[in-house]
Every structure is written in structure tokens, then in C-alpha cells.
Amino acid sequence: DAGITQSPRYKITETGRQVTLMCHQTWSHSYMFWYRQDLGHGLRLIYYSAAADITDKGEVPDGYVVSRSKTENFPLTLESATRSQTSVYFCASMWLAGPTDTQYFGPGTRLTVL
Amino acid sequence: AQKVTQAQTEISVVEKEDVTLDCVYETRDTTYYLFWYKQPPSGELVFLIRRNSFDEQNEISGRYSWNFQKSTSSFNFTITASQVVDSAVYFCALSEWSGANSKLTFGKGITLSVRP
Numbered sequence: 001d002a003g004i005t006q007s008p009r010y011k012i013t014e015t016g017r018q019v020t021l022m023c024h025q026t027w028s029h030s031y032m033f034w035y036r037q038d039l040g041h042g043l044r045l046i047y048y049s050a051a052a053d054i055t056d057k058g059e060v061p062d063g064y065v066v067s068r069s070k071t072e073n074f075p076l077t078l079e080s081a082t083r084s085q086t087s088v089y090f091c092a093s094m095w096l097a098g099p100t101d102t103q104y105f106g107p108g109t110r111l112t113v114l
Numbered sequence: 115a116q117k118v119t120q121a122q123t124e125i126s127v128v129e130k131e132d133v134t135l136d137c138v139y140e141t142r143d144t145t146y147y148l149f150w151y152k153q154p155p156s157g158e159l160v161f162l163i164r165r166n167s168f169d170e171q172n173e174i175s176g177r178y179s180w181n182f183q184k185s186t187s188s189f190n191f192t193i194t195a196s197q198v199v200d201s202a203v204y205f206c207a208l209s210e211w212s213g214a215n216s217k218l219t220f221g222k223g224i225t226l227s228v229r230p
Contacts, residue, residue, distance in 0.1 A: 033218070035218075040222075041222075042221060042222045042223055043207070043220040044220070058218065088157075090159055092159070103149075103161040103164070105158060105159035105160070107157070108158065108159075
């Protein structure tokens with residue numbers, strides 16, 4: 001199916017465990033993003049990537065690691081999960097090619113850290 | 115530091131009413147981008163519009179229109195003849211694509227309820 005997918009959609013883990021959230025897009029968009037959404041904070045950018053092997057920090061990168069070896073995949077890893085990382089995580093992709101460009105979001109992953 | 119303020123937290127209207135969602139931003143950059151997103155009750159995020167700081171033309175797309183005014187640092191969103199399906203949380207956002215520390219800053223969102 002064309003589009004942007006995230007897996008898993010729901011995840012419960014324990015403090016201290018490593019967790020990887022997957023993001024896959026089928027459009028070959030250059031830009032990809034990870035956000036987290038929390039009540040009272042809205043959406044905050046964690047990391048973004050302008051192309052394969054090019055990543056950079058957003059507003060709240062601490063505790064997270066990303067990689068992008070292939071254009072279509074942009075996994076987000078929580079190296080040692082903490083309760084404060086309980087959130088809904090959204091992945092997005094975008095061409096950033098001009099005035100009609102569009103950013104597409106995945107369906108989100110709801111992560112609970114116990 | 116960049117900032118986005120959506121002063122309205124909740125708006126309730128009756129179907130067919132027009133409604134305007136306000137967005138005020140702060141930035142020191144001369145080049146920046148403004149966005150609006152919609153998040154319906156199902157939870158997905160839907161991109162509505164992206165506008166760069168050099169383009170102050172108003173945009174109309176069906177029942178949706180956007181008014182960008184640099185003089186007042188505002189990027190307001192109007193829904194004409196609202197419908198129940200417009201019920202959602204609407205986020206305004208600002209980005210400064212200026213290199214290593216590019217940030218996308220969202221407002222807190224406005225919850226719009228459209229009653230039949």
C-alpha cells in the first residue's frame with residue numbers, strides 16, 4: 001500500500017528497555033520527521049532527516065536515536081525508555097519542493113512506558 | 115526563540131456558521147514557514163497548508179481560507195459554512211529551516227466542535 005506506515009501502533013514497555021519505532025514511506029520523499037504529542041505540549045519535533053544518512057536534532061532529541069540508511073525508512077529508538085517518554089509518536093514525510101508541497105503523517109504509535 | 119500562540123483553546127459553532135481560528139507567531143528569522151494541520155477525533159494528522167514568509171497572498175481551498183499578515187505576525191484560518199466533519203483539533207506551526215537547529219514549533223491547538 002502506498003503511503004506512510006508506522007509500527008507498532010501500540011507498545012507497552014518497561015523503564016530501561018530499548019524500544020524501536022518503525023516508520024516507512026513509499027513515496028521516496030526526501031524529508032522525514034519524528035514528533036511526539038503530549039497533552040499540554042502539542043506536537044514537538046524530535047528529529048528530522050533531509051535525506052538518507054542525513055539526520056538532525058529537533059526540539060526534544062534527548063533520549064532518542066535515529067538512523068536513515070534507506071530513503072524510505074526512518075526508525076526512532078529509545079535507548080533506555082523512561083516514563084516521561086510515554087507519548088504518541090508521529091512520523092511524517094515531505095518533498096519540501098515548492099508551494100504545493102504536502103507533509104504526510106503516519107497513523108501514530110502510542111507508547112506507554114511503565 | 116520562535117513561538118506560536120493559539121489563544122483560542124476551544125470553539126463551538128453550529129453547522130453552517132463561519133469560524134476563524136487565530137494564530138500568532140514570533141520569530142527573528144526573515145525566512146520561515148507557517149503550517150496548519152488538522153487532527154480529527156480518529157487521531158491522524160492531516161496537513162492543510164504550508165506558506166513561506168515571502169508569500170503573503172491569501173489562500174483559498176474550497177471552504178477553507180487562510181489570511182497571512184506579516185504586519186501583525188498572524189496566519190489565521192477561516193472555515194466557511196462549517197460542517198460536522200470539520201470537528202477536530204487544529205494546529206498552527208512555524209518552522210525556520212536554517213540549518214543544524216531547525217525547529218518546527220506547534221501551537222497548543224484549537225479544539226473546534228461543530229454542532230448539527
